[in-house]
Amino acid sequence: MAMSRDGRPTIPRNSSVAGMPAPTFTGHRGLQLEEPLIFEQGQPGRSGVDLPDPPKVEHRMGTSVRTRPIELPGLAEPQVVRHFVRLSQKNYSIDANLYPLGSCTMKHNPRLNEKMARLPGFGDIHPLQPITTVQGALALIDEVAHWLKTLSGMPAVAMSPGAGAHGELCGLMAIRAAHVARGDARRRVLVPDSAHGTNPATAALCNYEVDGVPANKRGRIDLAALKAKLGGDVAAIMLTNPNTCGLFEDQILEVADAIHGVGGFFYCDGANFNALVGRVRPGDLGIDTMHINLHKTFSTPHGGGGPGAGPVVFSAPLAPFAPLPYVVHGPDGFALKEHDGGQAFGRLKAFHGQMGMFVRALAYMRSHGADGLRQVAEDAVLAANYILAGMRGVIDPTYPGPCMHEVMFDDSSFKSSGVTTLDIAKALIDEGFHPMTIYFPLIVHGAMLIEPTETESKESLDLFIGALRALITRAKARDSAGFQAAPRFAPVRRLDETRAARQPVLRWSPPQPKQAAE
Amino acid sequence: MRYLPLTDVDRSAMLGDIGAPSIEDLFRDVPVAARRARLFDLPLHAGELEVERHLSALAARNIAAGSVPSFLGAGAYRHHVPAAVDHLIQRSEFLTSYTPYQPEISQGTLQYLFEFQTQVATITGMDVANASMYDGSTACAEAVLMAGRVTKRRRIVLSGGLHPHYRDVVKTMTGSAGFTVDVAAADVFGEEDLAASIDKTTACVVVQYPSFFGHVRDYATLSAQCRDNGALLIVAVTEIVSLGALKPPGDMGADIVVAEGQSLGNGLNFGGPYLGLFTACTQYVRQMPGRLCGETVDADGKRGYVLTLSTREQHIRREKATSNICTNSGLCALAFCIHLTLLGGDGFGKLAAINHANAVMLADRLSGVKGVSVINRTFFNEFTVRLRSPAAPIVETLAARRILAGVPISRVYPERADLADLLLVAATEVTTTADMEALVGGLKEGV
Numbered sequence A: 001m002a003m004s005r006d007g008r009p010t011i012p013r014n015s016s017v018a019g020m021p022a023p024t025f026t027g028h029r030g031l032q033l034e035e036p037l038i039f040e041q042g043q044p045g046r047s048g049v050d051l052p053d054p055p056k057v058e059h060r061m062g063t064s065v066r067t068r069p070i071e072l073p074g075l076a077e078p079q080v081v082r083h084f085v086r087l088s089q090k091n092y093s094i095d096a097n098l099y100p101l102g103s104c105t106m107k108h109n110p111r112l113n114e115k116m117a118r119l120p121g122f123g124d125i126h127p128l129q130p131i132t133t134v135q136g137a138l139a140l141i142d143e144v145a146h147w148l149k150t151l152s153g154m155p156a157v158a159m160s161p162g163a164g165a166h167g168e169l170c171g172l173m174a175i176r177a178a179h180v181a182r183g184d185a186r187r188r189v190l191v192p193d194s195a196h197g198t199n200p201a202t203a204a205l206c207n208y209e210v211d212g213v214p215a216n217k218r219g220r221i222d223l224a225a226l227k228a229k230l231g232g233d234v235a236a237i238m239l240t241n242p243n244t245c246g247l248f249e250d251q252i253l254e255v256a257d258a259i260h261g262v263g264g265f266f267y268c269d270g271a272n273f274n275a276l277v278g279r280v281r282p283g284d285l286g287i288d289t290m291h292i293n294l295h296k297t298f299s300t301p302h303g304g305g306g307p308g309a310g311p312v313v314f315s316a317p318l319a320p321f322a323p324l325p326y327v328v329h330g331p332d333g334f335a336l337k338e339h340d341g342g343q344a345f346g347r348l349k350a351f352h353g354q355m356g357m358f359v360r361a362l363a364y365m366r367s368h369g370a371d372g373l374r375q376v377a378e379d380a381v382l383a384a385n386y387i388l389a390g391m392r393g394v395i396d397p398t399y400p401g402p403c404m405h406e407v408m409f410d411d412s413s414f415k416s417s418g419v420t421t422l423d424i425a426k427a428l429i430d431e432g433f434h435p436m437t438i439y440f441p442l443i444v445h446g447a448m449l450i451e452p453t454e455t456e457s458k459e460s461l462d463l464f465i466g467a468l469r470a471l472i473t474r475a476k477a478r479d480s481a482g483f484q485a486a487p488r489f490a491p492v493r494r495l496d497e498t499r500a501a502r503q504p505v506l507r508w509s510p511p512q513p514k515q516a517a518e
Numbered sequence B: 001m002r003y004l005p006l007t008d009v010d011r012s013a014m015l016g017d018i019g020a021p022s023i024e025d026l027f028r029d030v031p032v033a034a035r036r037a038r039l040f041d042l043p044l045h046a047g048e049l050e051v052e053r054h055l056s057a058l059a060a061r062n063i064a065a066g067s068v069p070s071f072l073g074a075g076a077y078r079h080h081v082p083a084a085v086d087h088l089i090q091r092s093e094f095l096t097s098y099t100p101y102q103p104e105i106s107q108g109t110l111q112y113l114f115e116f117q118t119q120v121a122t123i124t125g126m127d128v129a130n131a132s133m134y135d136g137s138t139a140c141a142e143a144v145l146m147a148g149r150v151t152k153r154r155r156i157v158l159s160g161g162l163h164p165h166y167r168d169v170v171k172t173m174t175g176s177a178g179f180t181v182d183v184a185a186a187d188v189f190g191e192e193d194l195a196a197s198i199d200k201t202t203a204c205v206v207v208q209y210p211s212f213f214g215h216v217r218d219y220a221t222l223s224a225q226c227r228d229n230g231a232l233l234i235v236a237v238t239e240i241v242s243l244g245a246l247k248p249p250g251d252m253g254a255d256i257v258v259a260e261g262q263s264l265g266n267g268l269n270f271g272g273p274y275l276g277l278f279t280a281c282t283q284y285v286r287q288m289p290g291r292l293c294g295e296t297v298d299a300d301g302k303r304g305y306v307l308t309l310s311t312r313e314q315h316i317r318r319e320k321a322t323s324n325i326c327t328n329s330g331l332c333a334l335a336f337c338i339h340l341t342l343l344g345g346d347g348f349g350k351l352a353a354i355n356h357a358n359a360v361m362l363a364d365r366l367s368g369v370k371g372v373s374v375i376n377r378t379f380f381n382e383f384t385v386r387l388r389s390p391a392a393p394i395v396e397t398l399a400a401r402r403i404l405a406g407v408p409i410s411r412v413y414p415e416r417a418d419l420a421d422l423l424l425v426a427a428t429e430v431t432t433t434a435d436m437e438a439l440v441g442g443l444k445e446g447v
């Protein structure tokens, strides 16, 4: 998910909120507890751990021993626990309510997954233990790989990428290596204008020239424009499917034929795999390589920004170029290929991948099974279309349905009243909902991309539809002043992002001592 | 299916409202040939108990490092993580939230990121830290790419004391961007002098502190040599606990410090997820990769935090971004932040002192074993020993006796037969005297 420049809130406009109660003595407001920084709470002599005195030894650290104190505050455990609990209470979460961030697949995170990842046999094994002592871990990686290969219909998978963007890098590097191997180094990568920012950023990181492809009126890639851009110097196209407007690229087979026709490869951004899992195989769509965000489709928690995991599946022509390390079946069980990878393009991460995420993903896969995963895709698509239908009479989707797992609206119906997409988002906060993804993709003005996922009940979807209907109706009724005050019920009100960027304060510093009065 | 709230009644009612005859109809944009009518050849759904049994059986086929004497390091370290850490990071509001794009309802995440950035900058002795990278190795590669942007040069020098996997990740990630990489030979004895490889075309020099083989060196002179040539000094730290006892790299004149933060708050996890730390001097902040959290005020003038300087990032800048990173290691950063908050400055220093003292005791014990010699004159909590025969088979033999003896250098330098007798050994605060005796006993019989 992303926010674009035009979506960036600037300086908050209106700071008076009618009917707000007088400030309290403490600054707290009921369950909303104000919380200073840890640096403002420390006291010398306090600590949250009891450590024994170090054994007395003559140190062997040479000349670079630390001599100045470590300026970090001391807090006791109860204070630390209270601090982080109070902070947590200022966060929205999928555990609390629907989280309709388009492109982010905020589904329920099963707690069984957490429990499994914490088994000492997974959580407490070292990446460089002798291979004989980690056979279960390698078997687990191999099993996750098997599920991913089966679900994608692709013959190979690289497990090491740390997240989706890292997976994009993995895919493009394999493509580059494949071209170089046949003495056919190429220069350009085609990226639709609707692509997520990581796609062009990744192509640039691989030293490719990024060439944009426009969308057609139906929100899909413009096939004629694409064909016009094709040539012998095109290494790949990076296409998201379902795309970032929530639509299936219905000419995808033609796209695949066209790119293959000039000797290029088809990279698919698999961030939206949730719509297809268990039902449609990317391998049947002419795709050569695709990353799969385990932290989207396979429910590993987002953790406020990460960690994720971004395994990448490969077609047969790209498979030999997959990076090190990878699990192989040896004569005495599983082995790890860490060196001499033949045509492997290199190494992407210090160790073997996001094992903690693999365990969670496998718990999720096994819980759902082939039947449950298929149901996941169906329910996800059903829920998004239900929201599309639920908004009838109030707002039309940007592109006619059916949509896939997410539905796109825009600001065309209320723009003239002075209300913005950002205002709608902030008003949703007051309704108790996390906003949808806004101002992404860039090709749609005032975009609102809604992805409910399959883990919402009908009742929950109905409530969201009701709230959104009410807000859009109000927006069309020109209540722009009311919108600008939103959010009114969040722990803080709109924040001054312009100031944050103009005078960056990126760390706490001790308060300057006050000038002594003359 | 326990995770799917919709019932068949709901589904048909919803289809009715949509006006679609069937679910199939909603997939009508998918080419017919690609619509799979049958279930895939995978197991069917299973209850918690069955799934738990399956995964527990796999877990049981591994030896947990904590269940045996373990001396493995080489970029991943076993430490004691206070109970409060794992409890707090599992709070729903931290675990199940997305990246804080809507700051009004993400102040919890944003405030801890601000605290985390401050902690990381403080212990490294640097001006600013970002909100995390995937791991230490990718942070290292990003640092090299950043040095390329800052200096507009394309030649990089990697120390022979840099973790070989970090070296490989740097080579992979910079390879297609047109860099030339000079890699110094494995610096087993901690004596390398890189001065001769630095000139006016050098973008950066990357060293590790303490080095891969465990040596602790002061890089102040190297930093001056870099400065004289307009090159940046990048210091990579794979054991962040060392900075509780060692001079911060920032004090030696490092321009960029990257680190693996796993040691604080995070388990071994077979290599991931880990926590890449990334810090730099203020003057380079606009060239930094990744998210940055900054302080600001809300409409009422109240202090709050937002993601900032986003014009560096892919979602705004696209192909001109400083990095392609999006999802990072947020929750690992939280674990780090809570652990370090519990420790405080004094506790962090004490933890480091215990680590060092245990390593010194271990080194002294191992030196007493016939056929074993400690190579390092300096080290923090990890050092290299020479055995009388190749280390890998000995490590295998000891593993069969449930002792994880360390990392044979041959595991990461397979091409260097002359290093086959070397073993990298680490001790931390969890290493007991009994563990040390077990290793000494094992090596006495094994070498």
Ligand SMILES: Cc1ncc(COP(=O)(O)O)c(C=O)c1O
Pocket: A001, A103, A104, A163, A164, A165, A166, A196, A198, A199, A240, A244, A269, A271, A272, A293, A308, A310, B325, B326, B327
């Ligand atoms: C369409 C799309 N592509 C790529 C990505 C990047 O994935 P990640 O954040 O896992 O690096 C995202 C995630 O936000 C996305 O929505």
